[in-house]
Ligand SMILES: Cc1cc2nc3c(=O)[nH]c(=O)nc-3n(C[C@H](O)[C@H](O)[C@H](O)COP(=O)(O)OP(=O)(O)OC[C@H]3O[C@@H](n4cnc5c(N)ncnc54)[C@H](O)[C@@H]3O)c2cc1C
């Protein structure tokens with residue numbers, strides 16, 4: 024089983040997000056791994072553990088700091104890591120999907136996993152676009168993938184507690200919503216060991232694609248209203264709320 | 275006294291007994307040697323001697339249970355005496371016409387020895403009586419009263435043999451032995467008294483008045499008394515009473531490093547080029563000193579009594595851990611299950627849930643009379659579980675991931691660490707940019723938690739007002755790693771140490787001060803192993819010094835407050851920081867009352883060792899809630915109208931206890947305050963905060 028996982032580096036929102044011009048000030052943010060990618064790595068490793076095979080993790084190195092994420096992937100059980108040396112922090116999902124698809128093309132993948140979306144642009148299109156470029160079927164929003172022979176059973180969860188199982192013939196591309204188990208913890212000693220011993224394969228970015236969209240303006244949201252905290256004992260607070268509702272003609 | 279045939283029988287029996295005894299102790303020693311190298315012990319003869327003295331005066335057992343401990347002391351002296359009595363009994367059997375009754379007159383001893391012989395007769399006679407009573411008390415306690423302290427919670431993992439009452443069987447055998455042995459000795463003496471009472475042998479004389487004298491009786495009683503000894507000595511090496519021998523040795527070889535310094539995850543010393551994985555999966559992964567713990571354990575459950583996790587119903591019992599280790603070793607070495615040596619500890623001695631319930635409060639290690647370290651085993655087991663990819667609590671995992679990427683457990687960006695300082699009305703120096711006298715290591719909770727930041731700012735104002743030249747590391751500070759290490763994430767701990775050491779390297783300072791006892795502990799006790807050469811103080815010590823130097827003065831005495839003080843584990847029990855906070859409170863003029871559990875015996879708030887990160891909250895009365903009740907009961911004994919305060923000196927405590935006051939419905943009755951808030955009120959710094967606020 025040859026599983027390829029596409030991962031995405033995105034600006035961390037643990038800090039305040041600094042804005043410069045029409046985009047994020049990429050020089051003063053840390054980049055972190057997209058949260059959903061942790062799930063797609065976990066999903067891939069779980070399949071490998073169940074039926075054997077290799078897991079290759081590939082990502083676009085936007086600012087020259089992807090190595091740590093790749094070492095983390097190795098510590099979690101990936102066998103091989105590849106980085107596309109793009110060095111362009113502003114590259115959009117469409118461009119990244121093209122680069123990724125070109126890199127994945129020669130890998131002979133039975134399955135390609137991408138996170139169902141990334142929280143920086145909430146675009147959700149990298150998976151479907153890779154599928155299109157590779158001419159493979161796409162299934163998104165997966166919550167569990169099990170493989171037997173040439174077929175995968177893919178679970179999805181829908182609103183209202185409804186679940187659905189699909190039977191998908193390999194090869195295919197999946198947008199992973201969640202792994203069936205919480206992503207495992209990679210002990211730092213293992214990550215550091217990987218950093219010292221592992222080799223990261225480097226691939227030059229090839230191909231061009233664009234969403235045809237341009238950032239018009241990026242700014243922190245301006246507070247329009249404000250919340251008033253009512254002070255006092257629960258009784259006093261309740262009385263004030265009733266008064267307020269009455270004054271607005273709501274009670 | 276003995277016939278030739280009896281003598282031959284005796285010698286044969288003695289040889290067999292010695293053979294089993296040697297085999298028993300050799301097995302124990304071989305088993306202990308299977309353990310990993312322990313941190314180097316210095317000056318072993320001296321510490322063994324010290325342990326001998328400690329054991330002689332039974333000092334360590336008096337840390338808890340005073341009355342029973344006194345009886346235990348009596349038992350101990352009784353048994354020591356009896357070693358001597360048995361020697362004399364053996365002589366009586368083997369040397370013709372040897373006995374000491376009637377002032378030893380059958381031996382025609384020199385006159386000066388007569389008082390000694392009389393004293394011996396009196397002591398051995400009275401001690402025999404005492405032993406019979408004392409053993410009865412302990413047997414009644416175990417079998418009739420069924421003292422709860424000797425029981426385990428239902429949810430605690432127990433070796434099947436322990437569950438089936440193996441320990442009780444041990445106690446019964448040894449108890450019955452002592453009763454039979456001592457009674458037989460008394461009877462052997464009573465039967466000898468052919469000439470009526472001996473005033474120096476009141477009990478034997480009394481028995482003689484009932485049973486009379488008898489040569490056959492002397493033989494039968496002698497054989498029962500000494501025969502039992504031949505049986506019991508080899509038995510001891512195979513029972514829980516190995517502690518007779520192993521406890522003093524274990525105490526002599528107990529941890530010498532500071533309490534706050536964990537043993538490394540991989541031994542520093544390597545034997546025969548062996549390769550070690552971090553932490554412990556199977557019993558031989560433990561340091562040899564901690565394999566020995568199992569043999570030394572007296573199974574008294576004192577450690578369980580003080581364990582905060584056990585208190586609120588978690589499946590953790592430090593004593594069960596030691597007892598299970600002991601039974602596992604027994605079955606593996608004396609029994610027929612050598613495979614148990616390769617069985618995961620998490621399946622045989624402690625459940626994974628119990629492993630993750632420990633707050634690393636050190637109470638169990640502190641209270642143990644024989645120097646055992648159950649907590650160290652737990653940390654080692656965590657270390658290996660993490661490496662082996664055991665599924666860990668999601669809250670702990672999130673905290674660790676954030677610590678690895680952001681250097682703090684709260685999911686906040688590095689650059690936000692110094693935000694509180696930028697909001698101050700005076701500039702707070704960046705110690706990496708300009709030299710400072712005192713480098714304040716602020717810690718995560720005090721830097722990021724909105725509930726605690728007002729206190730953090732208060733500390734800054736007081737330092738500023740006192741003219742202390744201080745600075746902080748801003749984004750260069752990372753979590754000190756104390757709890758990271760205790761959760762078992764040794765690699766992450768090392769990474770954090772490297773980050774902080776790099777930050778310290780960029781800064782110029784004379785001393786570090788911390789507001790967080792956890793950071794204080796690791797900076798003081800563990801960073802030196804990573805090259806840290808600096809003096810570390812807790813802010814309570816710094817504040818006290820500022821008062822003593824007159825740089826801070828009490829303007830308003832706070833006599834309108836009635837307060838109690840909670841010793842944080844990592845300041846108090848770990849580092850002995852008991853006096854500074856108490857002296858401060860005295861200076862501030864509050865009415866102070868000590869809670870029953872204070873100083874060394876303080877009760878953990880439940881947050882340490884990573885517990886504060888846990889996503890899942892177990893049901894049951896939490897330690898912090900119990901502590902708030904303890905404070906209120908303390909106050910009830912001193913009723914008046916004063917405002918009641920629960921004083922803390924740890925940012926985590928501020929959070930833990932403020933929550934506990936709410937969840938126990940005691941808002942209005944008691945308020946949690948950091949000592950800095952009282953200091954501020956007393957020195958009159960509040961006005962500044964009003965200007966700002
Ligand atoms: C990555 C990702 C994240 C998401 N996150 C959220 C979230 O956080 N919260 C949330 O509520 N939802 C979320 N969604 C769901 C999303 O809001 C809508 O479900 C989605 O926009 C619908 O598009 P679709 O392609 O899934 O559905 P499709 O069924 O493919 O397309 C639906 C749309 O196509 C058009 N259409 C389809 N069939 C016809 C027809 N026969 N005739 C005319 N028009 C037609 C209609 O405009 C219709 O609205 C997410 C979706 C994705 C992919």
Ligand code: SF4
Pocket residue numbers: 577580581582583584590591592631632633634635636637638639648649
């Ligand atoms: S360190 Fe504290 S919580 Fe852990 S086992 Fe010992 S007493 Fe219990």
Ligand code: SF4
Pocket residue numbers: 570571572573574575576577578592593596641642643644645646648
């Ligand atoms: S570990 Fe120490 S305190 Fe605990 S039961 Fe054993 S001897 Fe007693």
